[in-house]
Amino acid sequence: MADIDITSQTMDGMGPHGTKVGLLRVLGPAHVWALGVGIVLVGEYMGWNFAVGKGGAYAALIACWFAGILYTCVAMIDSEVTSTVAAAGGQYTQAKHIVGPLMAFNVGLYLVFAYTMLEAANAITAGYLISVVAGMTGYAGELDQRPFIILVIMFLAWLNYRGVLATLTFNLVITAIAFLAILVLFLSTSGILGGGIMQHTALFEGHEMPYGWIGVLAAMHFGLWYYLGIEGTTQAAEEVRSPARALPFGTLAGIMTLLIAATLTWYVCSGVLPWEFLGDGVNGSVAPLFDTARLSGSNGLIWLLGFGTLFATLASANGCINDASRAWFAMGRDKYLPGWFGAVHPRYRTPYRSIIFLVPIALIFALGAPLDQVITFSILSGLLEYTFMPLNIIMFRRKWPLNSIKRGYEHPFHPLPAVTLLALCALTFFAVFLGYGTQLVAMIGFYIVVSLWFHFWRYRFVNRGAQFTMPWPKPQGY
Template sequence: MTNEMAESPGLVKTLRPYHVWALGVGIVLVGEYMGWNFTVAKGGILGSLLAMLVAGTMYVIIALCASELGSATKLAGGPYDWARLFIGPGAAASVGLAVYMEYIALEAADAIVVAFIAQEIFPELQVFPVTLLVIATLTFINYRGVVAALTLNFFMTAIAFLAIILFFFSGTFGVFELHPENLFQGAMPNGMIGLFAALQFGPWFFLGIEGAAMCAEECKHPARAVPLGQQAGMITLLVGAAMTLFICASLLPSNIPAEGLGVSVYPLFEAAQASGVYLLIALLGLGTLLTCVSSANGCVCDSSRSWFALSRDHFVSNWFSSVHPKYQTPYKAVIFTMPIAIAFAFSGYLDQVITFSIVSGLLCYVLIPFALLRFRKMFPTHINKVRPFVSPLQPWISYFAMAIAITIMSTLFWGYRYNLLFALAFYLVAYFYFHRKHKKYQKEFNWGKEMGWPNPSHHKPEE
């Protein structure tokens, strides 16, 4: 640790469980307003249902692993710090970069969608300046303080989620007519192969929920806030995903893969339009806009924390590890998200950027359970000081989650072969580069001083 770091103030510790919920759900809920329906284009309604259940199982396990690791380590880097502590520097840098890329790419995509929605409402607006304005505004909010940023996320996310709930119950209680025949007609247009091809878009329902644990260092009581907020977030997403799939599939036709639900840009909004209820149309339109903004907002928060953590440990320039003396935010890391997000947004390859984000996420979903397995091996006794929350059914569910993540990654070969190979090569190069670079900073890790923990079980005292 440098003198600069030792003298600089730490991150403010004020966040509560609802902030954790807002961060996690805020990032992810946009995937239920748009994007998930590509599962329908591949595998029909049954393909989408299978993708939702399989990806849901994986994310439930990942969220439990993240809750245990986040409440134990209480560090801002999240997956990066878990890999650093329990796997090694090469894996840590790869995961840190993967998290950074995952969220920055998502932020760029969200900002562009906000700009397109704004242009649809006000046709005189241009996409380019509005995208810049969205990115700059969210960066400024995150620069000023994490509490304000996540409180804003809480309200935006709550409105968007309540819109889904109201839409679902309006449909099931007969406020408007559902078309159950759509479910059978669009059940499986591409046969059995479509069922498994649909898995590649399953993560859209939940992509990024592990990021909820990345505010652990800024929580007042991380051992309560992280597991309680993150699991509430996971249930919110499972409920939202099921409601969204059901209501959209019952209102929009999906029997022809090239038309209808499978290719809709804003499926929930279009389903609301099909219901013909003006209040719901307005509410779901507002929800679409708010989820994009809250997702981009949460992405600025998480990507900056990942970069901050990488910087704090010298993986990237230590200059980014400063904490603002007044706002107690990692302000240089926050500001640095802006040029990168803008570069992603105007690269002209948005679909490639999104695919890169998904592959980055899947890489994390292999390494997060692996980090938990290593953590339990290094600290096998469940003492409260090390592990206040103990996730159940381990280690079996961790192995299962890793198997699902690898299976979903392999389905990307249908259509995204080169993206997958490029992303894997990128992280492999990053692994060896950072492993080599980090060697000169490597030292005997002092668990007592750095974490307040006893030495791990494999630790050998110096002769």
């Protein structure tokens, strides 16, 4: 299979599936960073604070750092495999080459659901924000958020339909603004620039660990929300100019950015908002950074964080549409799903049918389910995916040891990151079980049923040998 070139400017790099109308290779490392951070940064603007509700403020901080370790392992493992398996579909394509078709099908669905639910959560938050702004600017009564939720999803889907470069350039700009807004809020409220308003000691008094240590464990559930989606950088693999350089650089720079943003976010919000209010993202603080700005007394900060929240939700939803549609497209192209989805737009060179198909799915969840349930669904899909990653890297190193194929990046200390990741995933499953056990069982039940459907029905439409498109030697042990 030496005829396959994953950096080709004219073919889509997928061997037997390759066509001259492939995805365009136009992205650089900054776009990869923007895709990863753009999807995730909204996690600092909303959702992470449910971790405070599950265990208290200190528990949320501990969860933030442990989740940071989990995602550092994810980024390290992902960078090695992706710099070698550089194709649309990201972890889905990795699973197809390393573990097997059924695992790949499941991973593809994890990706689609994690991102589509995150997109729905973003649209809900954008709708909420617009209703708050309407109230602050004198609108009387309760604003109907639904038209704004629909508008957000439709507009971003249209943007994605039109082309990836414009989409991710748009993301780069609004992500940078949203990140700067967090820095400005921190500098303005912590006492570094002007008077500080932080009251950590006074606000924590008597509520340091409201649930004890089990609350710390439980908080890991929403601790993932600080970073969920950073692994989405791999979805751009077929559209970056230099996969071996841009993907590891963009991903690792992204996780560093998020570790800083997550810690600053916890610091400013928990120092201003009482933990019970902060921890209730449905009836209390839906957008905690924005609420912190409201208590700062500065109109400038209120507007900045209002736009920051809006931009973060838009950037995230935008990236989610991009990633979910690539995963759906890749599965359609391989006939894991009906082949109709595997089409590329002849003019815009985007997976337009997949983009359009996922719009109503996102709308169903955005309009029909509460925020914490949507977030939990997204987190569970992400968690199942992170549990797959250590298995994936261990099998990858066994089947193709370091000297057998060229890797763009080799992560250090193997298998320590894989073992650490597996242990933290087990801990997080328990955290989800505490309070959201029904969703956990419903989700696993869903994946068991669709796995049986795939193995006994759908797989008959799939070419066997043609699924393996990488120019690698035969795996060891086969």
